[in-house]
Amino acid sequence: MSATMEQAKPGQGHQRTAPLANRLMSTRSGGKMVKDYWDNLFSARERGAKVVWYNGAAINPILQAAGVEWCHGEAFGARLAAMHLEAPAQYASESYGYINELCSYARTTLGCALLTKQEMADKVEMDNTPGIPSKEVLASRLPAPDLFVNAYAGCSTGQQWDEISYRMFNKELPFFKVSYPLLWGNKPDAGYLRGEEWEAASRYVANQLHKLIEFLEHETGRPFDWEGLRESMYYIKRASELRMDALNLCKSKPAPAVFWDWVASIAPINFLPGNQALVDYFAEVKTEIKERLAAGVAALPGERYRLAFDGIMNWNRVGWLANKFAEHDAAVVCGRYTHNSFWHEPQLIDPDDPILGMAQHYLLCPFNHSTKNLAEMILRDCETYGIDGIVFHATRTCRSASNGQLLLAQMAQKKGLQTMFFEGDVADESFYKDEVLQSRLEAMLETIDVQRNRSA
Amino acid sequence: MKQTAEIEEIVGRLAAIAEDPNAYAVEWKARTQRKIIGILPMNFPAEIVHAAGALPVLVQEDNAAITYGRSLLFEFYCGYTRSLVDQAATGKLKIYDGIFLVDHCVALLGAVDAIRFEVPDLPVFLAQFTASMDEDTTRPQVHGRITELRERLEELCGSSVTDEAICRSIEAYNRDRALLRRVYEMRRLGRISLSSRQMQALVKSAMVMDVDEHSQIMTRLVAHLEAGSVHSTGLVKLHLSGHFCHAPRPELLDMIESCGVAVVDDDVYTGYRYISTDVPHKADPITALTQWYFDRNDNVPCSTRAQKSADWESYLANAVEKNGAEGVIVLVAKFCEPHMLYYPELRKELHKRGIPHLLIETEHEGLALEMLKTRVEALIEGIRRSVLSRETA
Ligand code: SF4
Numbered sequence: 001m002s003a004t005m006e007q008a009k010p011g012q013g014h015q016r017t018a019p020l021a022n023r024l025m026s027t028r029s030g031g032k033m034v035k036d037y038w039d040n041l042f043s044a045r046e047r048g049a050k051v052v053w054y055n056g057a058a059i060n061p062i063l064q065a066a067g068v069e070w071c072h073g074e075a076f077g078a079r080l081a082a083m084h085l086e087a088p089a090q091y092a093s094e095s096y097g098y099i100n101e102l103c104s105y106a107r108t109t110l111g112c113a114l115l116t117k118q119e120m121a122d123k124v125e126m127d128n129t130p131g132i133p134s135k136e137v138l139a140s141r142l143p144a145p146d147l148f149v150n151a152y153a154g155c156s157t158g159q160q161w162d163e164i165s166y167r168m169f170n171k172e173l174p175f176f177k178v179s180y181p182l183l184w185g186n187k188p189d190a191g192y193l194r195g196e197e198w199e200a201a202s203r204y205v206a207n208q209l210h211k212l213i214e215f216l217e218h219e220t221g222r223p224f225d226w227e228g229l230r231e232s233m234y235y236i237k238r239a240s241e242l243r244m245d246a247l248n249l250c251k252s253k254p255a256p257a258v259f260w261d262w263v264a265s266i267a268p269i270n271f272l273p274g275n276q277a278l279v280d281y282f283a284e285v286k287t288e289i290k291e292r293l294a295a296g297v298a299a300l301p302g303e304r305y306r307l308a309f310d311g312i313m314n315w316n317r318v319g320w321l322a323n324k325f326a327e328h329d330a331a332v333v334c335g336r337y338t339h340n341s342f343w344h345e346p347q348l349i350d351p352d353d354p355i356l357g358m359a360q361h362y363l364l365c366p367f368n369h370s371t372k373n374l375a376e377m378i379l380r381d382c383e384t385y386g387i388d389g390i391v392f393h394a395t396r397t398c399r400s401a402s403n404g405q406l407l408l409a410q411m412a413q414k415k416g417l418q419t420m421f422f423e424g425d426v427a428d429e430s431f432y433k434d435e436v437l438q439s440r441l442e443a444m445l446e447t448i449d450v451q452r453n454r455s456a
Numbered sequence: 457m458k459q460t461a462e463i464e465e466i467v468g469r470l471a472a473i474a475e476d477p478n479a480y481a482v483e484w485k486a487r488t489q490r491k492i493i494g495i496l497p498m499n500f501p502a503e504i505v506h507a508a509g510a511l512p513v514l515v516q517e518d519n520a521a522i523t524y525g526r527s528l529l530f531e532f533y534c535g536y537t538r539s540l541v542d543q544a545a546t547g548k549l550k551i552y553d554g555i556f557l558v559d560h561c562v563a564l565l566g567a568v569d570a571i572r573f574e575v576p577d578l579p580v581f582l583a584q585f586t587a588s589m590d591e592d593t594t595r596p597q598v599h600g601r602i603t604e605l606r607e608r609l610e611e612l613c614g615s616s617v618t619d620e621a622i623c624r625s626i627e628a629y630n631r632d633r634a635l636l637r638r639v640y641e642m643r644r645l646g647r648i649s650l651s652s653r654q655m656q657a658l659v660k661s662a663m664v665m666d667v668d669e670h671s672q673i674m675t676r677l678v679a680h681l682e683a684g685s686v687h688s689t690g691l692v693k694l695h696l697s698g699h700f701c702h703a704p705r706p707e708l709l710d711m712i713e714s715c716g717v718a719v720v721d722d723d724v725y726t727g728y729r730y731i732s733t734d735v736p737h738k739a740d741p742i743t744a745l746t747q748w749y750f751d752r753n754d755n756v757p758c759s760t761r762a763q764k765s766a767d768w769e770s771y772l773a774n775a776v777e778k779n780g781a782e783g784v785i786v787l788v789a790k791f792c793e794p795h796m797l798y799y800p801e802l803r804k805e806l807h808k809r810g811i812p813h814l815l816i817e818t819e820h821e822g823l824a825l826e827m828l829k830t831r832v833e834a835l836i837e838g839i840r841r842s843v844l845s846r847e848t849a
Pocket residue numbers: 103104105106154155156157158159312367397398399400401426
């Protein structure tokens with residue numbers, strides 16, 4: 001049996017021994033797969049590979065089939081933040097002139113671009129800010145790009161930041177952009193996966209993906225490997241089905257795995273190659289969850305509350321947050337970022353003809369929806385997973401993730417759900433206010449208790 | 457003397473309308489019995505609303521403190537979007553028969569969704585223009601979106617929007633833009649002494665008024681200005697840059713000018729950026745409006761668009777070289793992502809060309825003007841010193 005025991009830090013407001021949380025064991029192999037992926041990418045130039053820097057949607061199967069290596073800028077920024085190594089990149093971007101209220105993902109990744117460029121011995125204009133790291137630092141290890149692709153849905157900043165990457169590399173490299181309409185819903189028939197606008201947007205993006213493939217063929221001088229794309233989409237579909245099955249098993253009370261376990265599985269589904277190893281990974285995760293259910297092992301043995309988490313991840317605080325909720329016996333069971341993202345509607349993928357389904361998933365980025373769509377998805381999940389309350393991460397530098405949250409909270413309250421907000425950030429730790437999170441969480445949990453007592 | 461008084465009177469009249477666009481719009485509606493459409497910055501083709509017989513009013517930031525809007529949009533959004541939402545929450549958007557937009561700034565979309573939530577009966581229509589100008593899929597998409605705008609306006613206004621009507625509207629707006637550009641030209645040449653506050657009033661009023669009425673007034677104003685005499689001021693010449701979507705507060709402009717400054721040009725949205733480009737003549741007016749979208753970004757590049765060949769930094773530095781400004785004040789609305797993202801590119805170019813500049817972040821809640829004044833004075837002092845050392849070298 002795979003359960004491990006981690007001692008959580010004691011909560012400030014609770015005079016008792018902290019509860020134990022069982023993290024999934026199977027996700028550890030994902031960590032290794034992701035590390036191997038980056039290590040391999042760092043040597044891309046020595047291996048003579050062409051490197052694409054891209055941001056946004058998971059277009060990696062297309063890049064894979066085009067025979068290029070892919071570097072997902074945001075994912076690298078997230079990795080640095082999760083490893084608490086983001087500071088050098090953020091210093092570099094600050095000295096380049098970025099104001100700290102700018103998206104910290106972009107600041108971190110553009111900082112990496114500056115450092116990579118510095119590595120190439122190109123002169124970059126920066127103030128003499130102390131802390132600009134030497135070249136050994138991980139942040140400067142990205143292989144310099146040969147071309148750029150931007151495919152950022154839902155956020156204008158995501159699109160604009162590659163305009164800057166392009167400029168940082170002297171406007172000399174080939175650059176292709178995929179644009180997405182926001183799933184806004186002007187018409188009454190509009191909704192999640194339905195309506196004329198959804199159909200039109202799907203076709204519009206699919207058409208652009210075909211153009212992207214033409215661009216890649218032109219840049220690589222090789223024909224696109226359609227068979228390769230079908231194959232990787234076959235594996236991705238299978239992996240995604242297993243992931244969704246595993247998520248579904250967590251409807252069970254107490255939940256056998258929680259949001260923080262799913263966060264650990266984001267990187268594999270987001271940018272690792274579509275292959276048997278990916279399928280095996282999610283098969284193991286599902287198996288471990290089934291075993292837990294059979295053995296009666298819960299993620300939080302003392303689960304008392306079931307919560308949903310809304311917002312983008314806060315990469316430098318994941319472990320800390322997991323402990324914070326565990327201390328209060330609060331199982332965060334589902335979240336927008338984990339449950340409504342990353343190939344989460346596998347039935348849309350036709351491996352024989354995958355482009356349309358891929359386009360649709362790119363449109364389904366969790367930050368590319370109107371609030372109406374979001375409410376439909378999130379309130380549905382709250383019902384499915386038996387949620388008591390929603391925790392909103394008001395992400396200081398990410399307006400895309402914060403859009404609609406205050407409205408969603410009002411809609412959730414009307415359904416009898418409790419809600420709380422805490423301010424944090426995607427990759428900049430300075431925006432946290434720990435005490436606020438602590439006191440608001442306690443207040444929300446108390447309200448849930450009162451509500452239960454009343455209805456008992 | 458009479459000339460100056462006439463100029464003051466005309467500008468004062470436009471400034472009053474710019475100050476309170478809602479009062480103007482309500483009066484216009486009562487007078488004409490036609491609809492008022494609130495349009496949002498920065499790429500909306502007002503011509504299409506005008507052609508539908510409605511009054512396009514570019515919704516402005518309101519000076520009121522943010523109150524009820526706080527429960528709908530976080531404080532870490534730009535002042536413009538927070539104000540929009542607060543206007544919705546305090547009933548100020550009720551005067552509009554619809555809100556239309558084409559831009560996709562993430563903050564703006566969040567704000568407009570909050571407006572939909574708060575005022576569910578108000579028709580809101582997003583015809584999202586693709587922001588990346590480089591791909592050949594963009595042009596047909598934008599054309600299609602303008603066609604959708606036309607159809608939606610036909611529904612809302614209850615009458616068809618003919619090609620002829622759009623062509624007439626295009627002509628009317630081109631005329632008005634040309635008049636405003638003439639004033640800008642005179643300012644660059646130092647032939648007029650309108651303050652930045654007054655210049656802002658001219659453009660802001662164009663954003664909210666009936667275009668023909670505005671043009672009539674502008675025609676009179678231009679005639680008076682043309683008849684005026686050349687001014688030589690001895691002040692330090694500056695260019696104001698940036699400030700997307702909404703107007704910098706006039707008090708800020710007054711403060712800058714009080715430091716011995718003559719603002720000779722700008723690329724702020726409530727300035728030259730708004731009037732820079734005419735809609736070209738084309739047989740199909742929708743094609744013409746589509747072209748306008750691309751032309752604007754060629755003429756005065758904007759970092760809300762994604763275009764490889766457009767460089768705001770070169771535009772800015774070239775503009776400064778042409779208009780004779782000795783320095784630049786970059787005005788960034790706090791939390792404005794596209795501007796924050798691009799600022800280092802501007803800074804790099806200005807450094808490269810030896811153009812002194814100062815960055816000022818503006819906020820809805822107001823500014824510490826005294827503190828800012830010290831920084832502006834330091835910029836001016838630096839410019840004067842370097843002029844002196846060049847002269848004595
Ligand atoms: S603001 Fe948020 S969604 Fe936009 S680019 Fe940054 S992290 Fe991504």
